[in-house]
Amino acid sequence: MKKITILLSALLAFAACSDDNNGGQKSVELEYVTFEDGTLTDLHGATVVPGDISIRGYIAGDYSGVFWGAEYAEEVPFTGYDGSTGVYSLFDGLLFSTADGTVKFGSYYTDGRNWGMISDVWNGFVVSKNFDDSAVEFDYSTQFSAWAAAGARGSETFLVGFHSEYGTYGAPTVEFAEPRVVDHLYMANSTLVHTYSTQNPDISVATLSVVIRGQRRDGDGYADVYTREVPLIDAAGDKVSAWVKVALAAEPVERLVFSVDSNDSNEYGLLIPGYFCIDEIALVK
Numbered sequence: 001m002k003k004i005t006i007l008l009s010a011l012l013a014f015a016a017c018s019d020d021n022n023g024g025q026k027s028v029e030l031e032y033v034t035f036e037d038g039t040l041t042d043l044h045g046a047t048v049v050p051g052d053i054s055i056r057g058y059i060a061g062d063y064s065g066v067f068w069g070a071e072y073a074e075e076v077p078f079t080g081y082d083g084s085t086g087v088y089s090l091f092d093g094l095l096f097s098t099a100d101g102t103v104k105f106g107s108y109y110t111d112g113r114n115w116g117m118i119s120d121v122w123n124g125f126v127v128s129k130n131f132d133d134s135a136v137e138f139d140y141s142t143q144f145s146a147w148a149a150a151g152a153r154g155s156e157t158f159l160v161g162f163h164s165e166y167g168t169y170g171a172p173t174v175e176f177a178e179p180r181v182v183d184h185l186y187m188a189n190s191t192l193v194h195t196y197s198t199q200n201p202d203i204s205v206a207t208l209s210v211v212i213r214g215q216r217r218d219g220d221g222y223a224d225v226y227t228r229e230v231p232l233i234d235a236a237g238d239k240v241s242a243w244v245k246v247a248l249a250a251e252p253v254e255r256l257v258f259s260v261d262s263n264d265s266n267e268y269g270l271l272i273p274g275y276f277c278i279d280e281i282a283l284v285k
Contacts, residue, residue: 029285030282030285031285033281035155035159035279037049040099041097042072042096043072043096043097050065050129051066052064053070055120057119061141065128066126067096069095070091072095073090074091075089088114089113093168101177104174105174106125106172106173108123123164124172125161125172126159127159128159128160131151132145132147133147133149136195138196138197142191142192144160146160146190146191146277147190148242148243152186158188158279159279161210161258162274162275163274173257176254178254180284181249181252182283185278186279187210187246187276187277187278188240188242188276193275194239198264200264206271207233207234207262208232208260209262210259210260210261211228212229212230212248212257214227215255222254225251228246258278260274262274
């Protein structure tokens with residue numbers, strides 16, 4: 001009996017030392033959602049391949065290394081304010097997912113014909129391979145770029161989020177096939193935001209925070225399980241200039257919904273562009 005007691009004491013001491021070496025917490029096994037080539041499929045099951053796209057209208061331009069919802073849009077009828085009728089192109093749904101289909105990402109696209117002219121607009125999430133941490137001027141040509149030399153932990157591909165109130169998936173959204181604990185993810189500034197200076201005469205510094213809401217179903221809708229706010233530009237004007245690890249919570253959620261907040265706004269909404277970047281979502285197995 002004495003030998004058994006001594007052995008048990010030794011095992012408990014070893015376990016205590018192991019926990020101490022891990023900051024007093026037991027290690028958890030994680031799986032990572034990355035966005036590298038071959039890891040994502042579109043809503044039809046085809047492999048996602050970021051490529052060349054063109055944007056028409058107010059912020060027209062040609063871009064490479066981007067995957068968005070334009071080619072998945074369908075024509076939708078509309079009636080204008082003057083009673084005229086027509087059709088416009090719209091995508092508002094879960095555009096791409098992990099290869100096993102268990103983690104899906106929402107995106108929104110319209111060609112703007114229902115507003116009277118062709119002007120491509122995207123919101124939600126898109127996939128990008130663009131990095132620029134040397135731009136000095138604010139220019140929409142950097143709207144798909146992260147302010148970094150590479151992705152989190154050296155990856156080559158990440159997601160750009162752009163928040164709006166349009167449609168169901170204008171707010172960047174990640175949905176899980178079953179409730180999951182999201183241990184952490186990485187975030188960075190968009191190059192577009194990093195080079196932005198406020199044009200609002202009432203403030204000297206434009207702030208930008210991303211609010212992450214972990215949610216579960218509640219009746220016909222969703223309720224917040226937890227909320228995390230991530231400042232990308234703080235009140236002193238200091239800007240996040242690298243990927244930062246954002247710890248979330250131990251509670252399982254069915255989706256993450258992202259929004260942005262800023263002091264740079266007016267009665268119509270934000271003046272600062274509501275762009276941000278995410279990479280490598282770590283899920284507890």
